[in-house]
Amino acid sequence: MRVVPDDVLGIYVSVPFCRSKCTYCNFASGVYPAGEHARYVDRLAADLDGAPRWAALIGVDLPARVDTIYFGGGTPTLLEPPLLARLLASIRNHFKVDSDVEITVECAPGQLPDEALGVLAAAGVNRVSLGVQSFVDREARGSGRLHDRAAVEQDLRRLRGAGIANMNVDLIAGLAGQTPDSWESSLDALLASGVNHASVYMLEVDEYSRLGRELLSGGARYRAALVPTEDAIAEMYTRAVERLAGAGISQYEISNFSRPGCESRHNLRYWQRRPYLGIGLDASSMLSARREADEPVADKYVLRSSTTSDLRAYLDETEAPETSWLSPARQHEEAWFLGLRLNTGVNIEELEGEFGCALVEPALETAHRLAGMGLLETDGGTFRLTAQGRLLSNEVFQEFLAASGEDRIVVALANGGSDEAGLVPHSA
Ligand code: SF4
Known part of the structure:
Protein backbone atom coordinates (compact mmCIF):
# COMPACT_ATOMS: atom_id res chain seq x y z
CA MET A 1 0.00 0.00 0.00
CA ARG A 2 1.22 3.47 -0.79
CA VAL A 3 2.03 5.67 2.17
CA VAL A 4 2.86 9.30 2.78
CA PRO A 5 4.73 11.43 1.85
CA ASP A 6 2.81 12.43 -1.20
CA ASP A 7 2.79 15.63 -3.17
CA VAL A 8 -0.76 15.53 -4.45
CA LEU A 9 -3.71 16.75 -2.44
CA GLY A 10 -7.35 15.75 -2.04
CA ILE A 11 -9.86 18.43 -1.08
CA TYR A 12 -12.99 17.78 0.95
CA VAL A 13 -15.71 20.43 1.09
CA SER A 14 -18.35 20.07 3.77
CA VAL A 15 -21.82 21.40 2.99
CA PRO A 16 -23.91 20.73 6.10
CA PHE A 17 -27.35 21.75 4.83
CA CYS A 18 -30.17 19.19 4.73
CA ARG A 19 -33.84 19.42 3.89
CA SER A 20 -34.75 17.19 6.84
CA LYS A 21 -32.82 15.31 9.50
CA CYS A 22 -32.70 11.54 9.07
CA THR A 23 -33.38 9.56 12.22
CA TYR A 24 -30.09 7.62 12.11
CA CYS A 25 -27.91 10.60 11.16
CA ASN A 26 -25.03 11.43 13.51
CA PHE A 27 -23.31 13.98 11.30
CA ALA A 28 -22.88 17.69 11.86
CA SER A 29 -25.62 18.51 9.41
CA GLY A 30 -28.92 20.25 9.95
CA VAL A 31 -31.91 22.04 8.53
CA TYR A 32 -30.66 25.62 8.32
CA PRO A 33 -32.23 28.64 6.64
CA ALA A 34 -31.37 29.00 2.94
CA GLY A 35 -30.33 32.55 3.80
CA GLU A 36 -27.14 31.08 5.33
CA HIS A 37 -26.00 29.49 2.06
CA ALA A 38 -24.28 32.50 0.49
CA ARG A 39 -22.54 33.38 3.72
CA TYR A 40 -21.37 29.82 4.14
CA VAL A 41 -19.92 29.76 0.62
CA ASP A 42 -18.18 33.06 1.39
CA ARG A 43 -16.52 31.38 4.36
CA LEU A 57 2.13 29.44 9.49
CA ILE A 58 1.57 26.05 11.02
CA GLY A 59 4.50 24.39 9.23
CA VAL A 60 2.86 21.83 6.96
CA ASP A 61 3.16 21.09 3.27
CA LEU A 62 0.06 21.99 1.27
CA PRO A 63 0.49 20.43 -2.15
CA ALA A 64 -0.66 22.71 -4.95
CA ARG A 65 -1.67 19.81 -7.16
CA VAL A 66 -5.10 18.25 -6.58
CA ASP A 67 -6.34 14.96 -7.96
CA THR A 68 -9.53 14.37 -5.95
CA ILE A 69 -12.29 16.70 -4.75
CA TYR A 70 -15.23 15.56 -2.65
CA PHE A 71 -18.35 17.55 -1.73
CA GLY A 72 -20.14 15.95 1.20
CA GLY A 73 -22.18 16.91 4.17
CA GLY A 74 -25.08 17.40 4.29
CA THR A 75 -26.70 17.73 0.92
CA PRO A 76 -24.39 19.85 -1.27
CA THR A 77 -26.96 20.20 -4.05
CA LEU A 78 -29.17 22.25 -1.74
CA LEU A 79 -26.78 25.10 -2.51
CA GLU A 80 -28.14 27.33 -5.23
CA PRO A 81 -26.46 26.45 -8.57
CA PRO A 82 -24.48 29.74 -8.85
CA LEU A 83 -23.01 29.03 -5.41
CA LEU A 84 -22.04 25.51 -6.46
CA ALA A 85 -20.42 26.90 -9.61
CA ARG A 86 -18.57 29.50 -7.56
CA LEU A 87 -17.18 26.89 -5.19
CA LEU A 88 -15.91 24.65 -7.96
CA ALA A 89 -14.36 27.61 -9.77
CA VAL A 101 -9.36 14.69 -11.34
CA GLU A 102 -12.10 12.72 -9.59
CA ILE A 103 -14.81 15.13 -8.41
CA THR A 104 -17.52 13.53 -6.29
CA VAL A 105 -20.71 15.16 -5.05
CA GLU A 106 -23.01 13.55 -2.51
CA CYS A 107 -26.66 13.78 -3.52
CA ALA A 108 -29.92 13.00 -1.77
CA PRO A 109 -32.27 11.33 -4.25
CA GLY A 110 -34.96 13.67 -5.49
CA GLN A 111 -32.93 16.72 -4.46
CA LEU A 112 -30.95 17.34 -7.61
CA PRO A 113 -32.62 20.07 -9.66
CA ASP A 114 -31.91 20.17 -13.40
CA GLU A 115 -30.04 23.44 -13.10
CA ALA A 116 -27.76 22.08 -10.38
CA LEU A 117 -27.11 18.94 -12.42
CA ALA A 140 -36.67 5.08 3.63
CA ARG A 141 -39.68 7.09 4.75
CA GLY A 142 -39.51 5.72 8.27
CA SER A 143 -35.88 6.88 8.50
CA GLY A 144 -36.75 10.43 7.55
CA ARG A 145 -35.66 10.15 3.93
CA LEU A 146 -37.72 12.19 1.50
CA HIS A 147 -37.38 9.96 -1.55
CA ASP A 148 -38.85 6.75 -2.86
CA ARG A 149 -37.39 4.12 -5.15
CA ALA A 150 -38.84 5.76 -8.25
CA ALA A 151 -36.98 8.99 -7.41
CA VAL A 152 -33.70 7.08 -7.09
CA GLU A 153 -34.18 5.40 -10.43
CA GLN A 154 -35.08 8.67 -12.07
CA ASP A 155 -31.96 10.37 -10.67
CA LEU A 156 -29.75 7.53 -11.90
CA ARG A 157 -31.17 7.99 -15.40
CA ARG A 158 -30.74 11.76 -15.28
CA LEU A 159 -27.16 11.47 -14.05
CA ARG A 160 -26.27 9.07 -16.83
CA GLY A 161 -28.01 11.38 -19.31
CA ALA A 162 -25.79 14.22 -18.06
CA GLY A 163 -22.67 12.10 -18.64
CA ILE A 164 -22.03 11.21 -15.00
CA ALA A 165 -21.87 7.43 -15.10
CA ASN A 166 -19.57 6.90 -12.13
CA MET A 167 -22.06 6.42 -9.31
CA ASN A 168 -22.14 5.12 -5.77
CA VAL A 169 -25.24 4.03 -3.89
CA ASP A 170 -25.28 3.91 -0.08
CA LEU A 171 -27.30 1.32 1.82
CA ILE A 172 -27.71 0.91 5.58
CA ALA A 173 -28.26 -2.49 7.16
CA GLY A 174 -30.27 -2.10 10.35
CA LEU A 175 -32.96 0.45 9.56
CA ALA A 176 -36.15 0.22 11.58
CA GLY A 177 -38.52 -2.30 10.07
CA GLN A 178 -35.88 -3.94 7.88
CA ALA A 192 -30.37 -3.82 -11.05
CA SER A 193 -29.38 -0.15 -10.89
CA GLY A 194 -26.11 -0.86 -12.71
CA VAL A 195 -23.98 1.38 -10.47
CA ASN A 196 -20.27 0.59 -10.30
CA HIS A 197 -19.80 1.32 -6.59
CA ALA A 198 -21.74 0.61 -3.42
CA SER A 199 -21.28 1.48 0.24
CA VAL A 200 -22.96 -0.74 2.80
CA TYR A 201 -22.96 0.45 6.40
CA MET A 202 -24.21 -1.27 9.49
CA LEU A 203 -26.40 1.01 11.58
CA GLU A 204 -24.41 2.95 14.16
CA VAL A 205 -25.90 3.21 17.59
CA ASP A 206 -24.70 6.26 19.49
CA GLU A 207 -26.07 9.27 21.28
CA TYR A 208 -25.47 11.53 18.29
CA SER A 209 -28.53 10.41 16.33
CA ARG A 210 -32.16 10.46 17.40
CA LEU A 211 -32.61 6.79 16.59
CA GLY A 212 -29.40 5.93 18.44
CA ARG A 213 -30.52 7.82 21.53
CA GLU A 214 -33.85 6.04 21.44
CA LEU A 215 -32.11 2.67 21.19
CA LEU A 216 -29.89 3.55 24.13
CA SER A 217 -32.45 5.28 26.33
CA GLY A 218 -35.84 4.04 25.22
CA GLY A 219 -38.78 5.68 23.49
CA ALA A 220 -41.04 4.96 20.55
CA ARG A 221 -40.87 8.00 18.33
CA TYR A 222 -38.24 6.73 15.87
CA THR A 238 -22.59 -10.58 5.14
CA ARG A 239 -25.31 -11.22 2.59
CA ALA A 240 -24.48 -7.92 0.87
CA VAL A 241 -20.80 -8.87 0.67
CA GLU A 242 -21.74 -12.17 -0.99
CA ARG A 243 -24.28 -10.79 -3.42
CA LEU A 244 -22.16 -7.85 -4.51
CA ALA A 245 -19.14 -10.10 -5.02
CA GLY A 246 -21.31 -12.45 -7.07
CA ALA A 247 -22.18 -9.52 -9.33
CA GLY A 248 -18.54 -8.46 -9.81
CA ILE A 249 -18.71 -5.59 -7.28
CA SER A 250 -15.94 -6.62 -4.95
CA GLN A 251 -15.28 -5.46 -1.45
CA TYR A 252 -12.17 -3.31 -1.16
CA GLU A 253 -12.85 -1.76 2.26
CA ILE A 254 -15.02 -2.72 5.21
CA SER A 255 -18.00 -0.74 3.90
CA ASN A 256 -17.07 -0.19 0.27
CA PHE A 257 -17.45 -2.26 -2.89
CA SER A 258 -16.69 -1.53 -6.51
CA ARG A 259 -16.21 -2.90 -9.96
CA PRO A 260 -12.50 -3.12 -10.83
CA GLY A 261 -10.97 0.33 -11.20
CA CYS A 262 -14.02 2.15 -9.84
CA GLU A 263 -12.89 2.50 -6.22
CA SER A 264 -13.37 5.94 -4.70
CA ARG A 265 -10.00 7.57 -5.23
CA HIS A 266 -10.80 10.27 -2.72
CA ASN A 267 -11.86 7.94 0.07
CA LEU A 268 -8.80 5.75 -0.53
CA ARG A 269 -6.76 8.77 0.56
CA TYR A 270 -8.11 8.48 4.09
CA TRP A 271 -7.23 4.82 4.45
CA GLN A 272 -3.88 5.16 2.68
CA ARG A 273 -2.95 8.17 4.80
CA ARG A 274 -2.39 10.48 1.88
CA PRO A 275 -2.77 14.25 2.38
CA TYR A 276 -6.11 15.98 2.30
CA LEU A 277 -7.44 19.41 3.09
CA GLY A 278 -10.94 19.64 4.55
CA ILE A 279 -12.82 22.92 4.51
CA GLY A 280 -16.19 23.80 5.97
CA LEU A 281 -18.09 22.64 9.01
CA ASP A 282 -16.70 19.64 10.90
CA ALA A 283 -14.07 18.96 8.25
CA SER A 284 -10.69 17.37 8.85
CA SER A 285 -7.33 17.76 7.23
CA MET A 286 -4.25 15.58 7.31
CA LEU A 287 -1.03 17.15 6.11
CA SER A 288 2.65 16.35 6.51
CA ALA A 289 4.97 18.54 8.50
CA ARG A 290 7.33 20.47 6.32
CA ARG A 291 10.75 18.89 6.47
CA GLU A 292 14.13 19.32 4.86
CA ALA A 293 15.05 16.96 2.05
CA ASP A 294 17.72 15.24 4.14
CA GLU A 295 15.49 14.60 7.17
CA PRO A 296 14.57 10.92 7.62
CA VAL A 297 11.00 10.07 6.63
CA ALA A 298 10.63 7.96 9.78
CA ASP A 299 10.82 11.12 11.91
CA LYS A 300 8.09 12.85 10.01
CA TYR A 301 5.20 14.19 12.00
CA VAL A 302 1.73 14.62 10.55
CA LEU A 303 -0.77 17.30 11.40
CA ARG A 304 -4.41 16.49 11.87
CA SER A 305 -6.78 19.40 12.01
CA SER A 306 -10.54 19.57 12.40
CA THR A 307 -12.94 22.47 12.22
CA THR A 308 -15.82 23.20 14.57
CA SER A 309 -19.14 21.36 14.21
CA ASP A 310 -21.06 24.48 15.30
CA LEU A 311 -22.36 26.33 12.25
CA ARG A 312 -22.67 29.64 14.06
CA ALA A 313 -19.08 29.42 15.33
CA TYR A 314 -17.87 28.50 11.87
CA LEU A 315 -19.65 31.39 10.20
CA ASP A 316 -18.58 33.88 12.85
CA GLU A 317 -15.02 32.50 12.93
CA THR A 318 -15.13 32.27 16.71
CA GLU A 319 -13.50 28.83 16.92
CA ALA A 320 -10.11 28.06 15.40
CA PRO A 321 -9.58 24.56 13.98
CA GLU A 322 -8.29 22.04 16.49
CA THR A 323 -4.91 20.75 15.49
CA SER A 324 -2.68 17.99 16.78
CA TRP A 325 0.60 16.58 15.64
CA LEU A 326 0.75 12.83 15.22
CA SER A 327 4.07 11.35 16.28
CA LEU A 351 5.44 -0.77 7.54
CA GLU A 352 8.94 -1.55 8.79
CA GLY A 353 10.38 0.54 5.98
CA GLU A 354 8.30 3.50 7.09
CA PHE A 355 8.42 3.19 10.87
CA GLY A 356 11.30 0.86 11.72
CA CYS A 357 11.23 -2.61 13.31
CA ALA A 358 11.15 -1.40 16.92
CA LEU A 359 7.72 0.18 16.52
CA VAL A 360 6.31 -2.58 14.37
CA GLU A 361 7.44 -5.57 16.46
CA PRO A 362 4.87 -5.37 19.33
CA ALA A 363 2.03 -4.79 16.90
CA LEU A 364 3.18 -7.76 14.89
CA GLU A 365 2.81 -9.98 17.94
CA THR A 366 -0.73 -8.67 18.34
CA ALA A 367 -1.44 -9.37 14.67
CA HIS A 368 -0.28 -12.97 15.02
CA ARG A 369 -2.41 -13.40 18.13
CA LEU A 370 -5.49 -12.04 16.30
CA ALA A 371 -4.72 -14.34 13.38
CA GLY A 372 -4.77 -17.24 15.84
CA MET A 373 -8.26 -16.12 16.90
CA GLY A 374 -9.49 -16.09 13.30
CA LEU A 375 -9.88 -12.32 13.12
CA LEU A 376 -6.89 -11.70 10.85
CA GLU A 377 -5.35 -13.79 8.12
CA THR A 378 -1.80 -13.60 6.83
CA ASP A 379 0.39 -14.97 4.09
CA GLY A 380 3.42 -14.12 6.16
CA PHE A 400 -3.49 -2.51 18.38
CA LEU A 401 -3.94 0.35 20.83
CA ALA A 402 -3.46 -2.05 23.69
CA ALA A 403 -0.27 -3.24 22.00
CA SER A 404 1.08 0.29 21.90
CA GLY A 405 0.09 1.08 25.46
CA GLU A 406 -2.54 3.63 24.48
CA ASP A 407 -5.53 3.71 26.77
CA ARG A 408 -8.00 5.46 24.52
CA ILE A 409 -9.21 4.81 21.07
CA VAL A 410 -7.49 6.83 18.45
CA VAL A 411 -9.83 7.28 15.57
CA ALA A 412 -8.64 9.31 12.67
CA LEU A 413 -11.25 11.88 11.86
CA ALA A 414 -13.29 11.48 8.79
CA ASN A 415 -14.48 14.30 6.69
CA GLY A 416 -18.18 14.64 6.45
CA GLY A 417 -19.00 11.90 8.86
CA SER A 418 -17.68 8.44 9.27
CA ASP A 419 -18.57 5.02 10.32
CA GLU A 420 -17.63 4.08 13.83
CA ALA A 421 -14.02 3.24 13.21
CA GLY A 422 -13.47 6.24 11.08
CA LEU A 423 -12.82 7.38 7.61
CA VAL A 424 -15.92 6.44 5.76
CA PRO A 425 -17.53 9.52 4.35
CA HIS A 426 -21.20 9.01 3.78
CA SER A 427 -23.72 10.08 1.25
CA ALA A 428 -26.62 12.29 2.12
S1 SF4 B 1 -28.05 11.30 6.58
FE1 SF4 B 1 -27.38 12.82 5.08
S2 SF4 B 1 -29.32 13.72 4.31
FE2 SF4 B 1 -29.82 12.68 6.23
S3 SF4 B 1 -29.65 14.29 7.78
FE3 SF4 B 1 -27.68 13.22 7.70
S4 SF4 B 1 -26.43 14.41 6.31
FE4 SF4 B 1 -28.56 15.03 5.98
Missing part, protein backbone atom coordinates in the same frame (compact mmCIF):
# COMPACT_ATOMS: atom_id res chain seq x y z
CA LEU A 44 -15.50 28.37 2.26
CA ALA A 45 -14.00 30.67 -0.36
CA ALA A 46 -12.11 32.55 2.35
CA ASP A 47 -10.78 29.26 3.74
CA LEU A 48 -9.57 28.21 0.30
CA ASP A 49 -7.94 31.57 -0.14
CA GLY A 50 -6.25 31.45 3.25
CA ALA A 51 -5.16 27.80 3.14
CA PRO A 52 -1.59 28.39 1.86
CA ARG A 53 -0.98 31.05 4.52
CA TRP A 54 -2.40 28.81 7.24
CA ALA A 55 -0.22 25.90 6.07
CA ALA A 56 2.92 28.06 6.05
CA SER A 90 -12.74 28.78 -6.56
CA ILE A 91 -10.97 25.44 -6.06
CA ARG A 92 -9.70 25.53 -9.62
CA ASN A 93 -8.46 29.09 -9.10
CA HIS A 94 -6.49 28.21 -6.00
CA PHE A 95 -5.06 24.81 -6.93
CA LYS A 96 -3.63 23.00 -9.94
CA VAL A 97 -6.39 20.52 -10.59
CA ASP A 98 -5.35 17.41 -12.58
CA SER A 99 -7.10 16.93 -15.90
CA ASP A 100 -8.25 13.48 -14.78
CA GLY A 118 -26.16 21.08 -15.40
CA VAL A 119 -23.76 23.16 -13.29
CA LEU A 120 -22.12 20.08 -11.80
CA ALA A 121 -21.63 18.37 -15.15
CA ALA A 122 -20.28 21.56 -16.75
CA ALA A 123 -17.84 22.05 -13.86
CA GLY A 124 -16.34 18.60 -14.34
CA VAL A 125 -18.11 16.64 -11.61
CA ASN A 126 -17.69 13.03 -12.71
CA ARG A 127 -18.85 11.00 -9.72
CA VAL A 128 -22.01 11.11 -7.63
CA SER A 129 -22.75 9.33 -4.39
CA LEU A 130 -26.46 8.79 -3.83
CA GLY A 131 -27.70 8.39 -0.26
CA VAL A 132 -30.37 5.79 -0.91
CA GLN A 133 -30.05 3.77 2.33
CA SER A 134 -33.04 1.56 1.38
CA PHE A 135 -34.89 0.86 -1.85
CA VAL A 136 -37.92 -0.12 0.22
CA ASP A 137 -40.09 2.97 0.41
CA ARG A 138 -41.51 2.39 3.87
CA GLU A 139 -37.99 1.96 5.33
CA THR A 179 -36.17 -7.70 7.46
CA PRO A 180 -34.03 -10.27 5.65
CA ASP A 181 -36.56 -10.22 2.80
CA SER A 182 -36.71 -6.45 2.52
CA TRP A 183 -32.89 -6.36 2.59
CA GLU A 184 -32.86 -8.79 -0.34
CA SER A 185 -35.20 -6.42 -2.19
CA SER A 186 -32.83 -3.53 -1.61
CA LEU A 187 -29.88 -5.61 -2.81
CA ASP A 188 -31.88 -6.69 -5.89
CA ALA A 189 -32.59 -3.07 -6.70
CA LEU A 190 -29.00 -2.03 -6.06
CA LEU A 191 -27.70 -4.66 -8.46
CA ARG A 223 -39.33 3.09 15.85
CA ALA A 224 -36.24 1.86 17.69
CA ALA A 225 -38.14 -1.28 18.69
CA LEU A 226 -38.21 -2.24 15.00
CA VAL A 227 -34.44 -2.07 14.54
CA PRO A 228 -33.09 -5.55 13.74
CA THR A 229 -30.85 -7.30 16.25
CA GLU A 230 -27.08 -7.00 15.98
CA ASP A 231 -26.89 -10.57 14.69
CA ALA A 232 -29.52 -9.88 12.05
CA ILE A 233 -27.65 -6.74 10.94
CA ALA A 234 -24.42 -8.73 10.69
CA GLU A 235 -26.19 -11.31 8.54
CA MET A 236 -27.53 -8.59 6.25
CA TYR A 237 -24.06 -7.15 5.86
CA PRO A 328 5.52 8.48 14.23
CA ALA A 329 4.25 6.09 16.93
CA ARG A 330 0.72 7.42 16.57
CA GLN A 331 0.94 7.28 12.79
CA HIS A 332 2.05 3.69 13.07
CA GLU A 333 -1.10 2.87 15.05
CA GLU A 334 -3.19 4.53 12.40
CA ALA A 335 -1.38 2.61 9.71
CA TRP A 336 -2.79 -0.56 11.30
CA PHE A 337 -6.35 0.73 11.82
CA LEU A 338 -6.63 2.26 8.42
CA GLY A 339 -4.67 -0.33 6.50
CA LEU A 340 -6.72 -3.18 7.94
CA ARG A 341 -9.91 -1.49 6.78
CA LEU A 342 -8.75 -2.18 3.23
CA ASN A 343 -8.91 -5.68 1.76
CA THR A 344 -5.33 -5.20 0.59
CA GLY A 345 -4.37 -5.21 4.28
CA VAL A 346 -1.15 -4.16 6.00
CA ASN A 347 2.17 -5.11 4.47
CA ILE A 348 4.79 -5.63 7.14
CA GLU A 349 7.83 -4.90 4.99
CA GLU A 350 6.38 -1.54 3.96
CA GLY A 381 4.02 -10.72 4.64
CA THR A 382 0.59 -9.08 4.78
CA PHE A 383 -2.20 -9.11 7.37
CA ARG A 384 -5.86 -8.72 6.45
CA LEU A 385 -9.14 -8.86 8.32
CA THR A 386 -11.08 -12.08 7.91
CA ALA A 387 -14.85 -11.95 7.33
CA GLN A 388 -15.31 -12.39 11.07
CA GLY A 389 -12.69 -9.72 11.72
CA ARG A 390 -14.66 -7.23 9.62
CA LEU A 391 -17.70 -7.78 11.81
CA LEU A 392 -15.56 -7.18 14.89
CA SER A 393 -13.27 -4.57 13.41
CA ASN A 394 -13.51 -2.08 16.26
CA GLU A 395 -12.43 -4.75 18.73
CA VAL A 396 -9.55 -5.68 16.43
CA PHE A 397 -8.41 -2.07 16.15
CA GLN A 398 -8.60 -1.69 19.91
CA GLU A 399 -6.08 -4.51 20.26
